[in-house]
Amino acid sequence: MSLEFEPRLTRDWDDPSVATLAGYVAKGGYGALRAALEMSGADLIQVVKDSGLRGRGGAGFPTGMKWSFVPQDTGKPTYVTANYDESEPGTCNNRELAERDPHRLIEGTAIAAKAIECHLAFIYVRGEYLWQGMVMQRALEEAYAGGYLGKGIAGSDYDLEIVLHRGAGAYICGEETALLNSLEGLRGEPRLRPPFPAVEGLYASPTVINNVETLMNVPDIVARGADWFRSQGTEKSPGTKMFTISGKVERPGNYEIPMGTPFRVLLEDLGGGVLHGRALKAFTPGGSSTPLLTAASIDVSLDYESIAEAGSLLGTGAVMVMDDTDCVVEAAERMVRFYAHESCGKCTPCREGSWWATRVLGRLEDGLGRERDIPLMHDMGTNFLFRAFCALADGTAAVITSSLEHFGDEYEEHVRLGRCPLRAPDPQAGTDPDALAMAPPSEVAS
Amino acid sequence: MTVFVDAVRREAGSIIARYPQGRERSAIMPLLYLAQSEEGRVTREGLQEVAGLLGLKTAEVEAVATFYSMYRLRPTGEHLVNVCTNLACLLRGGKDVYEAAHRAAVVAHGEELSEDGLLSVHEEECLGVCEFAPAVQIDFANHDNVTPERMGELIAELRAGRTPEPSRGPAMRSFRHASRVLAGLERPEEVGA
Numbered sequence: 001m002s003l004e005f006e007p008r009l010t011r012d013w014d015d016p017s018v019a020t021l022a023g024y025v026a027k028g029g030y031g032a033l034r035a036a037l038e039m040s041g042a043d044l045i046q047v048v049k050d051s052g053l054r055g056r057g058g059a060g061f062p063t064g065m066k067w068s069f070v071p072q073d074t075g076k077p078t079y080v081t082a083n084y085d086e087s088e089p090g091t092c093n094n095r096e097l098a099e100r101d102p103h104r105l106i107e108g109t110a111i112a113a114k115a116i117e118c119h120l121a122f123i124y125v126r127g128e129y130l131w132q133g134m135v136m137q138r139a140l141e142e143a144y145a146g147g148y149l150g151k152g153i154a155g156s157d158y159d160l161e162i163v164l165h166r167g168a169g170a171y172i173c174g175e176e177t178a179l180l181n182s183l184e185g186l187r188g189e190p191r192l193r194p195p196f197p198a199v200e201g202l203y204a205s206p207t208v209i210n211n212v213e214t215l216m217n218v219p220d221i222v223a224r225g226a227d228w229f230r231s232q233g234t235e236k237s238p239g240t241k242m243f244t245i246s247g248k249v250e251r252p253g254n255y256e257i258p259m260g261t262p263f264r265v266l267l268e269d270l271g272g273g274v275l276h277g278r279a280l281k282a283f284t285p286g287g288s289s290t291p292l293l294t295a296a297s298i299d300v301s302l303d304y305e306s307i308a309e310a311g312s313l314l315g316t317g318a319v320m321v322m323d324d325t326d327c328v329v330e331a332a333e334r335m336v337r338f339y340a341h342e343s344c345g346k347c348t349p350c351r352e353g354s355w356w357a358t359r360v361l362g363r364l365e366d367g368l369g370r371e372r373d374i375p376l377m378h379d380m381g382t383n384f385l386f387r388a389f390c391a392l393a394d395g396t397a398a399v400i401t402s403s404l405e406h407f408g409d410e411y412e413e414h415v416r417l418g419r420c421p422l423r424a425p426d427p428q429a430g431t432d433p434d435a436l437a438m439a440p441p442s443e444v445a446s
Numbered sequence: 447m448t449v450f451v452d453a454v455r456r457e458a459g460s461i462i463a464r465y466p467q468g469r470e471r472s473a474i475m476p477l478l479y480l481a482q483s484e485e486g487r488v489t490r491e492g493l494q495e496v497a498g499l500l501g502l503k504t505a506e507v508e509a510v511a512t513f514y515s516m517y518r519l520r521p522t523g524e525h526l527v528n529v530c531t532n533l534a535c536l537l538r539g540g541k542d543v544y545e546a547a548h549r550a551a552v553v554a555h556g557e558e559l560s561e562d563g564l565l566s567v568h569e570e571e572c573l574g575v576c577e578f579a580p581a582v583q584i585d586f587a588n589h590d591n592v593t594p595e596r597m598g599e600l601i602a603e604l605r606a607g608r609t610p611e612p613s614r615g616p617a618m619r620s621f622r623h624a625s626r627v628l629a630g631l632e633r634p635e636e637v638g639a
Contacts, residue, residue, distance in 0.1 A: 089532045089572035120466065127516045128528075128573055130586035130627060131615025138634040163464050166628050168475055168514030171571065185471035185500075187513040203469055246534040246576035253577045288533055288572075318576070320534050334536050338571050344513070 003257065003265050005232055008240050009216055010256040013100055019135065021142035024103040030148055032219035036111040037156040039222075041072075044115035048218065050226035052238040057083055057174070057211030058286070058315045058391075060237075060304045063218075067208055069198035070116045076205040080113045080121040083179060084136075084212045087126055087171040088287035089338060090318035093242035093254045094212035099132050101216070102139035106162065108215030110153065111222055113160050116208055120161050124179055127168040136164055171342035175390045176209040177201075178344065189344045190390040213242055233259035237303035241317050247283075248275040248323040259303040266302065266319065278323040282406065286315020288335045289395025291402030292328075312402070327422040328407040329414055332399050333361035339396040350393035353384050357400060364411065367419035374411050377404055449484050449495045457631055458499055464630075470500050474510050476629045478517050483625035487518045516628070518621075523559055523566040525604050526621045527551065528583040529597070531569055534576035539593070543580045544569055546594035550601040565604060566621075584610060585618035586628070 017023030024030070036044055049064030070078055082105060086094040098105045105123070113121045123140075125133045140162055143149045151159050165183055167173050173182045177191035180202050201207025217239060221229045230238040237259040243266055246252040250272030257266060263285070267273065274280050280295040285302070290313040293300065300310045307314045322331060340354035357380050363369050381400035384393040404411060413421045450458045458477055465472040474496060481492030488511050490504075497504045511517045518526075529544040547553075547567045551560040558566045573581045578590030582597065589600060590613040603610045609617045618624040626632055 086574055087572065090534050090576050091572075092574045092576050095574050126574065127514070127628060128583065128586060130583075130618070130624060131588070131612075133630075134615070134627065134632075134634040137630065141634075164630065165472070166475065166479070166630065167516075168478070168628075169516035170514050182475070183472060184469070185474035185510065187509055203466070244576055246579060247537040252534075252579070284533075320537070320576070322537060326537060331533055331536070334531065334533055338532055341571060 003261060003269055005240070005258045007256050008220060008232075009097055009101075009213065009242060010254075016100075018101055018103075019099075019139070021103060021139070021146050021148075024101070025146075028223075029103055029219075030107055030154060032223040033107050033110050033114075033148065034154050036114050036222050037154055037158055039114075041115045041117055044111065044222065047226050048115070048221055051221045051229040052226070052236075053214065053217055053221060053229065054237065054304065055211055056213035056217075056241065056317070058088070058313075060314065063210060063214055066198060066210070067112065067115050069196065070206040070208060071199065072117060074206060077120065077203075078116045078118040079202040079205060079207040080109055080116065080118045081179065081183065081202060081207060081209045082109050082121070082123040082212055082215055083174060083176065083209050084123055084125040084129070084132075085167050085174040085179060086129075086212070086316075087174050088289060088316045088318055089335065090246055090284060090287050090320040091244055091316040093244050093317065095129060095132055096254045097216055097242065098212055099135055102135050103143065104216045104219060105136070105212055106139060106143050106148070108210075108218040109162060110148070110160055111218050112208055112210060112215060114158060116206070118208075119159050120163070122163050122165050122183060122202075124165050124167060124173070124183060126173075127166050133164065133166050140164060170344075171338075172344045172390070172392060175392070178390070179209065180207065187344070189346045192389065234301075234303045234305070236305055237314075241302070241314075243302065243317040243319055245271045245319045245321065247319075247321040248278065248326065249273070249321045250275055257302065260301045260306070263300050263302055263319075264298050267298070267321065271319075271321070274321060274323050278325065280321065281324045281326060282322045282328060282331075284312075284315075284318065284320045285310075286313045287318035288320065288338065289391070289398055290315040291398045292406060293402075294406050313398075325422060327365065327420050328403050328410050329361060329365045330420065330422075332403040333358060333365050335399045336361055336396055339392060339399075343392060347388035347393065349384050349387040350396065353380055353393070354396045356380070357396065361400075364414045365420055367414065367417070369411075369415045371415055373415065374404070374408070377411070447495050447498070449481050449489070449492050450499065454480065454484060457629075461629065461631075462499065471502065474500065474502075474507060475514070478507070478511055479625045479629035480631065482517060483622045483629060483631075486524070486622050487520065487522045518566075521559055521563070522621060523564050524620050524622075525565050525585055526583075526624075527565055527567045527601070527604075528570035528573065528586075529567065529592075530571070530573045530579070530581045532572040534572070535579040535581055538579040540580035542594045543582065543592050543597050546597040547582075547601065550598045565601065578613065584612070585621050585624040587612035587616065587618050587624070588614055590614075
């Protein structure tokens with residue numbers, strides 16, 4: 001199978017000059033912003049609606065519709081925030097997109113601002129992206145110096161400021177209402193919705209929050225039209241999508257593909273196949289919070305609808321690949337430990353549940369599990385789902401429930417053998433499974 | 447004030463001015479980075495002075511500081527070594543790299559600070575460079591595809607007073623320097639970004 005398509009978001013990746021203002025402008029950059037400044041907000045919203053662009057941050061909500069929810073008659077200012085707090089394990093495409101092509105993010109943000117009559121926008125970049133923050137800072141300075149930001153942008157009478165705000169290491173701030181709290185100088189805890197941010201967001205004012213990849217699609221949609229955008233991808237998931245493939249794969253990386261491309265193409269043609277030619281065991285199609293799929297789903301189409309039919313979610317397009325030597329219980333323990341660490345603590349099922357689930361998964365992996373731990377995990381998985389303010393707990397549930405569903409036997413084997421079956425006595429493994437099995441159950445709750 | 451004095455006080459003012467009037471509270475996060483860059487961690491005085499600058503209670507600032515893992519309220523080494531062990535890195539041997547960092551830095555079990563106080567070794571959640579797993583950051587500068595052996599070399603370089611060249615972007619001289627960059631106070635070209 002081969003993949004022929006016209007790259008969009010990555011088309012200038014072979015030219016490092018595009019990271020500079022001069023290089024970006026030489027490729028027609030900021031032309032869409034000039035066009036947008038001549039258009040009404042309603043027309044801009046309509047073209048984005050017509051394009052069918054859906055939010056790339058995980059939820060897949062139609063972007064134009066999100067913009068159209070912003071009321072213009074509240075007497076309050078409106079705000080745009082670019083969500084560059086990319087923190088979903090396995091996900092790094094926003095990083096590479098904005099690292100290589102920072103002005104496209106500025107241009108997309110500026111167009112979104114114009115669409116909702118916003119004059120102050122924010123780019124919220126995750127703290128660990130220290131260098132990427134500097135890349136954005138430099139690009140913003142260039143854009144101000146070049147007249148694309150500030151008073152009367154791009155020769156118009158429209159004013160726009162963009163402020164860079166750095167996060168400080170909290171996954172939950174990628175959730176849009178938590179991000180707003182963080183930007184307001186509060187703990188990054190999600191807010192109850194409604195009111196949705198479009199009505200009452202930053203500083204209790206109407207706010208649009210879009211993912212980096214979403215915003216970076218906007219300049220081309222404005223410049224080339226909705227039909228052009230729909231010429232790739234599927235009817236319900238138009239356009240291309242960035243996927244990150246990592247873990248046990250020959251060529252890990254970020255790849256742009258049209259929506260609807262089979263997973264096999266991403267894994268084999270782009271990713272070079274499973275590392276060392278081993279067998280595919282499981283993969284996350286959309287980051288660690290999306291239910292695991294198995295080798296049986298190798299031909300699933302990568303678009304919102306098809307992945308949902310297969311029993312998972314497109315999420316952030318972060319594919320982590322596990323091969324037949326990898327232990328699902330160990331992987332589940334590590335992923336759930338992440339959610340325990342990142343739970344903001346607001347809701348009890350998430351705060352307490354993820355902590356306890358980590359303990360139980362840990363003792364299963366260490367060979368100290370009991371038979372009743374498996375129904376206990378089932379029970380926990382179903383009790384996290386939809387029981388908390390935000391989707392973080394749902395991600396925890398997804399890991400537990402999907403790993404049990406597909407690999408229940410492997411869990412049972414851990415209990416039966418009293419050790420991890422994939423850490424079977426192997427002189428190369430360097431771990432003595434007997435020593436593990438006999439480890440004292442310190443700190444393990446009984 | 448003992449943390450935000452003279453030039454630093456003026457820098458704090460420039461940070462607050464980034465946000466709209468009446469929304470000064472938004473400056474808490476960069477101000478905490480600035481306090482951290484001055485003292486090598488966020489101290490009680492740092493919390494009090496951020497509160498003082500913004501007209502908040504110390505408890506309100508502490509609530510924010512304790513929420514985010516990049517503010518360090520504990521004693522922290524001159525350099526912070528973050529090793530990712532989340533799934534993409536775990537599958538590529540991240541746990542071995544983390545253990546190697548612990549051994550090379552000589553950190554007691556369950557601790558983060560090395561016995562000589564030079565290094566803090568932190569088990570990190572996903573660093574967003576999954577294609578280069580296992581991923582390590584030294585003072586938030588990235589090192590890609592790190593093996594346990596390479597981890598040992600990186601720590602030996604830090605011990606020798608050298609700054610290892612990162613895989614991308616500029617090297618940070620120290621955890622304090624990185625915190626200053628995170629406060630948005632270093633011009634990108636001056637640190638070679």
